[in-house]
Amino acid sequence: xxxxxxxxxxxxxxxxxxxxxxxxxxxxxxxxxxxxxxxxxxxxxxxxxxxxxxxxxxxxxxxxxxxxxxxxxxxxxxxxxxxxxxxxxxxxxxxxxxxxxxxxxxxxxxxxxxxxxxxxxxxxxxxxxxxxxxxxxxxxxxxxxxxxxxxxxxxxxxxxxxxxxxxxxxxxxxxxxxxxxxxxxxxxxxxxxxxxxxxxxxxxxxxxxxxxxxxxxxxxxxxxxxxxxxxxxxxxxxxxxxxxxxxxxxxxxxxxxxxxxxxxxxxxxxxxxxxxxxxxxxxxxxxxxxxxxxxxxxxxxxxxxxxxxxxxxxxxxxxxxxxxxxxxxxxxxxxxxxxxxxxxxxxxxxxxxxxxxxxxxxxxxxxxxxxxxxxxxxxxxxxxxxxxxxxxxxxxxxxxxxxxxxxxxxxxxxxxxxxxxxxxxxxxxxxxxxxxxxxxxxxxxxxxxxxxxxxxxxxxxxxxxxxxxxxxxxxxxxxxxxxxxxxxxxxxxxxxxxxxxxxxxxxxxxxxxxxxxxxxxxxxxxxxxxxxxxxxxxxxxxxxxxxxxxxxxxxxxxxxxxxxxxxxxxxxxxxxxxxxxxxxxxxxxxxxxxxxxxxxxxxxxxxxxxxxxxxxxxxxxxxxxxxxxxxxxxxxxxxxxxxxxxxxxxxxxxxxxxxxxxxxxxxxxxxxxxxxxxxxxxxxxxxxxxxxxxxxxxxxxxxxxxxxxxxxxxxxxxxxxxxxxxxxxxxxxxxxxxxxxxxxxxxxxxxxxxxxxxxxxxxxxxxxxxxxxxxxxxxxxxxxxxxxxxxxxxxxxxxxxxxxxxxxxxxxxxxxxxxxxxxxxxxxxxxxxxxxxxxxxxxxxxxxxxxxxxxxxxxxxxxxxxxxxxxxxxxxxxxx
Amino acid sequence: xxxxxxxxxxxxxxxxxxxxxxxxxxxxxxxxxxxxxxxxxxxxxxxxxxxxxxxxxxxxxxxxxxxxxxxxxxxxxxxxxxxxxxxxxxxxxxxxxxxxxxxxxxxxx
Numbered sequence: 001x002x003x004x005x006x007x008x009x010x011x012x013x014x015x016x017x018x019x020x021x022x023x024x025x026x027x028x029x030x031x032x033x034x035x036x037x038x039x040x041x042x043x044x045x046x047x048x049x050x051x052x053x054x055x056x057x058x059x060x061x062x063x064x065x066x067x068x069x070x071x072x073x074x075x076x077x078x079x080x081x082x083x084x085x086x087x088x089x090x091x092x093x094x095x096x097x098x099x100x101x102x103x104x105x106x107x108x109x110x111x112x113x114x115x116x117x118x119x120x121x122x123x124x125x126x127x128x129x130x131x132x133x134x135x136x137x138x139x140x141x142x143x144x145x146x147x148x149x150x151x152x153x154x155x156x157x158x159x160x161x162x163x164x165x166x167x168x169x170x171x172x173x174x175x176x177x178x179x180x181x182x183x184x185x186x187x188x189x190x191x192x193x194x195x196x197x198x199x200x201x202x203x204x205x206x207x208x209x210x211x212x213x214x215x216x217x218x219x220x221x222x223x224x225x226x227x228x229x230x231x232x233x234x235x236x237x238x239x240x241x242x243x244x245x246x247x248x249x250x251x252x253x254x255x256x257x258x259x260x261x262x263x264x265x266x267x268x269x270x271x272x273x274x275x276x277x278x279x280x281x282x283x284x285x286x287x288x289x290x291x292x293x294x295x296x297x298x299x300x301x302x303x304x305x306x307x308x309x310x311x312x313x314x315x316x317x318x319x320x321x322x323x324x325x326x327x328x329x330x331x332x333x334x335x336x337x338x339x340x341x342x343x344x345x346x347x348x349x350x351x352x353x354x355x356x357x358x359x360x361x362x363x364x365x366x367x368x369x370x371x372x373x374x375x376x377x378x379x380x381x382x383x384x385x386x387x388x389x390x391x392x393x394x395x396x397x398x399x400x401x402x403x404x405x406x407x408x409x410x411x412x413x414x415x416x417x418x419x420x421x422x423x424x425x426x427x428x429x430x431x432x433x434x435x436x437x438x439x440x441x442x443x444x445x446x447x448x449x450x451x452x453x454x455x456x457x458x459x460x461x462x463x464x465x466x467x468x469x470x471x472x473x474x475x476x477x478x479x480x481x482x483x484x485x486x487x488x489x490x491x492x493x494x495x496x497x498x499x500x501x502x503x504x505x506x507x508x509x510x511x512x513x514x515x516x517x518x519x520x521x522x523x524x525x526x527x528x529x530x531x532x533x534x535x536x537x538x539x540x541x542x543x544x545x546x547x548x549x550x551x552x553x554x555x556x557x558x559x560x561x562x563x564x565x566x567x568x569x570x571x572x573x574x575x576x577x578x579x580x581x582x583x584x585x586x587x588x589x590x591x592x593x594x595x596x597x598x599x600x601x602x603x604x605x606x607x608x609x610x611x612x613x614x615x616x617x618x619x620x621x622x623x624x625x626x627x628x629x630x631x632x633x634x635x636x637x638x639x640x641x642x643x644x645x646x647x648x649x650x651x652x653x654x655x656x657x658x659x660x661x662x663x664x665x666x667x668x669x670x671x672x673x674x675x676x677x678x679x680x681x682x683x684x685x686x687x688x689x690x691x692x693x694x695x696x697x698x699x700x701x702x703x704x705x706x707x708x709x710x711x712x713x714x715x716x717x718x719x720x721x722x723x724x725x726x727x728x729x730x731x732x733x734x735x736x737x738x739x740x741x742x743x744x745x746x747x748x749x750x751x752x753x754x755x756x757x758x759x760x761x762x763x764x765x766x767x768x769x770x771x772x773x774x775x776x777x778x779x780x781x782x783x784x785x786x787x788x789x790x791x792x793x794x795x796x797x798x799x800x801x802x803x804x805x806x807x808x809x810x811x812x813x814x815x816x817x818x819x820x821x822x823x824x825x826x827x828x829x830x831x832x833x834x835x836x837x838x839x840x841x842x843x844x845x846x847x848x849x850x851x852x853x854x855x856x857x858x859x860x861x862x863x864x865x866x867x868x869x870x871x872x873x874x875x876x877x878x879x880x
Numbered sequence: 881x882x883x884x885x886x887x888x889x890x891x892x893x894x895x896x897x898x899x900x901x902x903x904x905x906x907x908x909x910x911x912x913x914x915x916x917x918x919x920x921x922x923x924x925x926x927x928x929x930x931x932x933x934x935x936x937x938x939x940x941x942x943x944x945x946x947x948x949x950x951x952x953x954x955x956x957x958x959x960x961x962x963x964x965x966x967x968x969x970x971x972x973x974x975x976x977x978x979x980x981x982x983x984x985x986x987x988x989x
Contacts, residue, residue, distance in 0.1 A: 021930070024907060024956045027949075028926055031908040034951070055927050063931040069938050 021064050029054050075390075079397035086398070090370075094402065096771060097366055101406025101449060103764050104359025106413025109445040111352040113418055113437050118338055118345045124257040125333075126197020130294045132303065133261065133336040134164065136314060137329050138322070140576055140597050143336070144329040148285025150314035152276055157310055160303035161292035165195035168272045168288040170264050174532045176242045182532070182734055183225070184265045185243065187272035193220075195293050196261070202226075203237035203252030210251075211271040217248040220269040223256040243268065244533040261291055261333055283317055291333060304330040319659075322578070322594050343833060344754060350827075351501070351761045354494050358765050361487040362772045367399070368484055369779045396457035400450070407449040411442060425753055481780075488769075488776050489816040492853065495762075495769040496820025497827060499849035502762030504831055504838060505755040507845050511837040512748055517570055518677035520612035523560075523711055524740035526568060527722050529733055530704040539698035545729060546705055547696070550604075552725050558713035561610035564694065564705050565603045568740065569611075570678035571747055575600045577657075579688070584643055585653040585667055598639060599679050599689040600656075602700060607691065608634075608674055610710045611740075618650040618672035621693045625671070632693045633668040639688030640673045649673060656690070668692070682747045683836040708740075715739050754834055766853065770860045777809050778864040788868055789876025798869040805868050809861035817850050824849075892924065892932050894975055897960065897968040900942060904959035906949060907933060933958060941967050 029050055036046035065071070087094035125131055134154075135144030146154070146166060155164045166189045173185035190211035193199065200220060210218045219241070221229075230236035240247045248270075260266050272288075279285045294303055311328040318326055338345070381391065415437050529549075536542045546564055554562045567574040579595030605621040607613075616637060625632050633654060640649045653667040679689055694700040711718055719737050726735050781788070788801055825841055832840040899905065899913050910933075911924045936942045941964035949955035960968065 020956075021934075023954075025926065025930065027906065027953060027955050028908045028911075028930075030953070035912075053925075055925060060927050060930050063927070064934045067931050067935040067938060 021061050025057055025060060075393065076397060079394045080401060082394070083398040083401050087401075093366065093370060094405075096775075097363055097402050098406045098409055100359050100362045100366070100768060100771070101403060102409035102413050103768065104356045104363075105407055105410030105445045105449055106417055107761065107764060108352050108356050108448075109410065109414035109437060109441050110417035110421065111348055112441045112444070113414070114421060115345045115349050116441065118341055123334060123337075124198070124255070124259060127293075128197070128333065130296075131196065131261075131333040132161075132292050132294060132300055132330050133333050134290045134292050134303075134307070134330050135328075136311075136326050138326045139594055140578060143339075144289075144331075146288045146290040147314070147317075148274060148279035148288060149281075149283050149317050150310070151285070151288060151290060152280050153313055154290070154307070154310045158292070158307065160295060160298045160306045162295050163191055163195045164290060164292040165189050165192045166272070166288040166290045167192060167260070167262075168274070168286055170260070170266055172530055173244050173268065174534055176245050176532075176534050180732055182530075182732075183243075183267040185219075185268045185270050186260055186264070186266035187270050189272055192269070195291060197293070198255060198258060200252030201255050202234050203250070205252060206271045211273060213273050213275045215271065215273060217243075217246055218251045218271065219243065219248045220252045220254055221250055222254045222258060222267050225267045226253045243270070261336070262289060263337060300330055300332060304328065322580070324592075325594050343830070347830060347834075348757060350830075351498065351758060354498055355761050355765050355768070358491050358494050358768045358772070361491050362768050362775075365484045365487045365772055366775055369775060372481075372779075373782075392457065396454065399454070399457040403449040407446045410445060410449070411437070414442070414445070421757075424756060484776055484779075485812060488772050488812050489819065491769040491772045492813060492816025492857065493820035493823055495765045496817055496850055496853055497824045498758075498762040498765040499853055500820075500824035500828060500846050501831060502755075502758045503845045503849040503852075504828060504835060504840065504842065505751070505758045507838045507842065508835040509748070509751050509755045512682050512751055515678070515682070515837070517744065518613065518675055519569065521740040521744050523715075524610065525709045525711055525715070525718055525722070526738055526740050526743065527707040527709070527726070528704070528736040529707065529726065531730070531733055533703075535730065535732070536703060539701050542703050543696075543698050543701040546701065549707070549726065549729060552728075553707065553709065553722065556718075556721065556725075558711045558718065559709055560712055561606050561708075561710035563604045563607040563610045563708040565601050565607055565708060566702065566705055567601050568706050568708070568743065570680070570682060570744060574679065576687075579642075581656070581658045582643065583655040583658040585655065589658050597687055599687045601689070601691050602694045603691050604694050607708065610708045611677075613677055614675045615672045616675055617648075618670070620672035620674070621691075622671075625693055626696050628695065631666050631668040632671045634672040634674050634691040634693075635670055636674055636689040637676050638686070639690055640670075642688060656692075682744070683751070751834070751836070766856060769853075770856055773809070773812065773857055774860040774863065776812065777805065777861050778867075780808055781805060781864040781868045784868075785871055785876050788871045789873040792871065793873040793877060801869045801871070802865050805865040806858075806861060809857070809865075813854060813857045817853060820853075821846060821850060891975070892928060893936060894968075894971045895922070895924075896929075896932060896936060897941065897964055897971065900958055900960045901965070901968055904945070904947075904957045906955040906957050908955075910958070936964070940964075 032050035032053060033046050036049050037043060039046075041049060122128065123131070133144055135146045137144050151166060158164055168187045170184055170186040173183050175181045175183055190206045190208050193205045199205070201223065203220075206218060206220070210216055221236070226232055226236060230239075237250055237252060239250050241250060242248070254269070274286060292303075294300070298306075307328060307330060315323050315326060335342075378391065386394075418437055529546075531542055531545060536545060550562060550564060553559065576597045576599055579598050580590040580593065582598065583589045601607075603621075605623055605626070608615055608620055615634070617640075618634075620634055621632060633656070635643065635649060643649065643654070644652060649670045650672070652670045654670060655665050655667055657665040659665075674691065676686060677689065678686060680687055692700070707722070709718065709722070722737055723735055726733055788804075791801065791804075824846065828840040838845065895914050896910060899910050899917075905913065907926070907929055911926070911929055914922050914924050933942070933944075937944055937958070941961060942958045943961050944956050944958050946954055947957045
């Protein structure tokens, strides 16, 4: 083997001369002549017969030469040089192909990298495909959840699962040590990690004994915390840390890639230490989230069917009127995690594949055009003795060079694009921050480009060189012309689909931004503060903190109004309850069903003035009520209309928590009706809402609040001052200061992101389509130059010629646009759930998209059209 | 005289190697020898002989040397190398297997 290799290597460098082969062949011929002579032929005849037997010398010599090792390499280099020369001669063509491939491959790779992370990433759990999320869904909580009252019943009696586990609340907690820190603590059941198939990298999981009320205090810490606080010291296990003032022993460290199934942030896992016996008796019990591992061979559907009896048990616990609105849900953990981004991800994938399709059509069309214009060259090469394989190899080299250049450019473009995506993406898109240009995907894209190359090369190389082309007459190659026209029609159609989708999202975003929020978010600075567990253990201390802060801030420079609330509109995070739990004194509660949800907030009197929410009836909260023993409530207009359809609500008494013990359900006096405010997110539906007054009583306060300051100063001017005021009271309290406009704007991030992405792809598609159309029309003009010359010679005016070109373009644009409209109408309904206040079949939007396309397409036609009108008949006719 | 048979693809290499196993020979000699031994059934034209010889030489299975021929002309003599000998054995073995298999099929049907 080795010797063979060296022999080849030797011949690669020391090649034999042509003369040597010639001499060898001459010797062979002479031997034959001599043999013939000896066999009795005349010398003349011997020579003649030998020459006949011998055949062509040149071909043999060539073949001997081609046997040389390195021959392939040599011709490849030759072909490459030839191809590069050709590209340099025609830079527009090569640049267009490379750019088209770059856009196609780059955007496909970038989007695949993102989508792969979202839809197809492997979850960081053992055998994650067997994990499901189990629970009830109700109008108040669209994501499945469980209640302690029935969870343990399920755990005891379920059949389809290997194990069922739960996590309950995750909340901020304080690491109270020499170097205090605010952390997120998640409470989980003892069998949480084993069910998920996760084992600690150091230490151990909780024991059953530790997951009991008043059990030993233990914690599992995340890898990140281990790294930052313990420098990855294995001796951290066994150490005591103080969490919210309680000495807690670290028993283990979670793996590096660990994440909570609901993807919420968590630094520490604590056993949830629920009193199981008490939970079983409780109604409804603790809210929790349940996950389970399916038994081998059990499908999600089977599991759901097997859980029905347990679900019925839970239903019996629910109040009768609610039962109809509660459902059982079992779905894979992956589905739970991607529930709302999956649609966006699939749409993204569809978009990018459309762009790739347009790009491919473009490249094919360009190469076809080039092939058609090189027919003559091909014929010459063929006539000079180039074999079919040789021609195929040459065209393969050319396409390969183009695709490799396009692929390489595409890789860079993908990295750039991915970075752009991550920078633009809102927080709500999970995993996007972790998306990388995946090696597999890159290889996939390169393979695609190479495949394209081989396809184009074979398409071009398979064509038999036509000797007719040597006559020098330019003829229309009808077959390719037809194929190219169809490609352009398809491109236009795809482009209309993209543009229509983009326009719909732009329209939707516009509606979202321009809608009335029901309040004035201008000049409002908000500061969210969450107090620590240990420093402020009681509601009294919390109230004291916020009231001192109010005294310090209220009359500061430029503060026109000041309020404290527990949440802010229009984002969806506020208190929620079902309508059926509201009871007007002296009237029955809602007879059946939950009546949907009702939002509520705890506010101080100036809330409405600060946000400029009009009080349409009554006088709202007053300072005098702050010290009252009575409870007061302001209703939103929609809630008042529903509760008091035909009477004056002011002064009526209302119970807010029907069914709760009397002590926690006091009668509240309605003192005002406020105008409706957007409260379900920007695109969400509005809920009826009521406001409760935060009096000077500890029971009305809790540890997290938002300060609302209406200022007359420019944005940002008050931030440092607010921060210093908070710090003067408690330097450890974290403050999140932002203007209300910023908070509102953040809610629109998601749709802005979607709009920009779709818009980007629509523009890319449009550019590629226009390039394709331009190419076809320009080619049409070049090929018809003699004909145009002839027409002009016999009297056609410039307008006639322009009309000829335009008519030709319209035969592409009109069917393409129509086809595109039909496709867009069929496909756009998938966008419906992303749209706000605009129908997926909005005619105006569709018309605008089509109009834009036709306008740009006409522009692309006019350039070759103008050059057609400048054809000089004399020159054009002489050419042929 | 029976019609000369077209050489089966790939068998030319085998024939050349086998012929050279006897003694170093020049191209014309090889062609003549194959023709004689096969009783005129196998005729090797120069068009396929010389490319094959060059191919084998590049592979290192045979080596060439310019020597004086029997009629005292300078001729290129080819000889089997050690690698070539091993290759010949392998090729003969695989040919036997193939021929045996074909014979089996022919006998059977």
